[in-house]
Amino acid sequence: MPTVLQLTDVSVVRNGSRIVDDVSWTVDSDERWVVLGPNGAGKTTVLQVAAAQTHPSSGGVEVLGEDVGSVDLFDLRPRIGFASTTIARRIPPTEKVIDVVLTAAYSVTGRWNEEYENVDVRRAQRVLDEWKLGHLADRTFGGLSDGEQKRVQIARAVMTDPELLLLDEPAASLDLGAREELLQMLGGYASSEGAPAIVMVTHHVEEIPRGFTHALLLSHGKVQAAGPLAEVLTAEILGETFGLSLTVTETDGRFAARAAS
Numbered sequence: 001m002p003t004v005l006q007l008t009d010v011s012v013v014r015n016g017s018r019i020v021d022d023v024s025w026t027v028d029s030d031e032r033w034v035v036l037g038p039n040g041a042g043k044t045t046v047l048q049v050a051a052a053q054t055h056p057s058s059g060g061v062e063v064l065g066e067d068v069g070s071v072d073l074f075d076l077r078p079r080i081g082f083a084s085t086t087i088a089r090r091i092p093p094t095e096k097v098i099d100v101v102l103t104a105a106y107s108v109t110g111r112w113n114e115e116y117e118n119v120d121v122r123r124a125q126r127v128l129d130e131w132k133l134g135h136l137a138d139r140t141f142g143g144l145s146d147g148e149q150k151r152v153q154i155a156r157a158v159m160t161d162p163e164l165l166l167l168d169e170p171a172a173s174l175d176l177g178a179r180e181e182l183l184q185m186l187g188g189y190a191s192s193e194g195a196p197a198i199v200m201v202t203h204h205v206e207e208i209p210r211g212f213t214h215a216l217l218l219s220h221g222k223v224q225a226a227g228p229l230a231e232v233l234t235a236e237i238l239g240e241t242f243g244l245s246l247t248v249t250e251t252d253g254r255f256a257a258r259a260a261s
């Protein structure tokens with residue numbers, strides 16, 4: 001399978017701190033990764049490097065076969081779907097839901113006077129339908145529930161039919177029902193034919209959708225472990241990563257962790 005993301009000895013230094021420390025990591029096109037680790041571990045920074053939004057202080061980054069240091073980022077970025085709260089904050093609350101998704105085709109947030117092709121409008125509507133948002137197309141983004149807003153962000157990220165989909169904490173702040181609905185949809189999407197490679201950052205093993213295949217565990221900017229879920233999500237490795245003694249269970253493709261008694 002072709003490699004879609006390759007980080008080689010990547011470090012990111014901010015204000016003298018090495019917040020990502022010598023990370024090497026490879027994602028192939030048929031893999032769906034979850035990135036786990038405690039607060040401040042460097043998960044979001046690694047995702048921003050993968051999204052070609054942040055340049056590393058040292059090391060090499062190849063995304064979709066392109067060297068991020070030398071490729072034209074305006075050509076590369078539309079091939080990457082990226083959903084994060086930072087992007088969501090840029091969306092005007094008064095923006096219509098259909099436009100939030102549609103503007104992804106033009107790599108902007110906030111519709112101005114652009115003329116959109118009918119084919120893009122039809123695709124945006126189809127993507128909204130796929131994420132069970134079709135009935136909300138004419139509502140404003142700011143008027144949606146948290147769960148609906150999260151799904152709109154993902155719909156926006158997949159609008160350009162990306163070859164790599166990056167999701168930063170898509171289930172954060174959702175209630176149980178909204179979380180489970182989102183995880184079910186993400187799991188279905190991850191397992192569907194033609195799905196792109198996916199990397200999802202989360203704090204909780206309970207938020208790993210079915211259909212995900214691999215995990216990258218980070219702690220203090222360093223890789224603690226990387227590999228297939230069954231090999232990496234053990235009580236020992238997760239416990240080391242989070243710095244406490246844990247019990248980890250897996251039931252029917254879903255994981256759960258709690259402090260060991």
Ligand SMILES: Nc1ncnc2c1ncn2[C@@H]1O[C@H](COP(=O)(O)OP(=O)(O)OP(=O)(O)O)[C@@H](O)[C@H]1O
Binds near residue numbers: 015040041046203
């Ligand atoms: N511009 C910056 N200057 C200094 N420190 C920074 C900067 N940006 C991020 N950091 C620090 O780098 C560390 C890693 O941040 P990052 O957001 O990547 O971690 P994270 O694992 O996603 O954290 P969380 O789980 O809390 O969202 C944090 O300690 C953060 O405070």
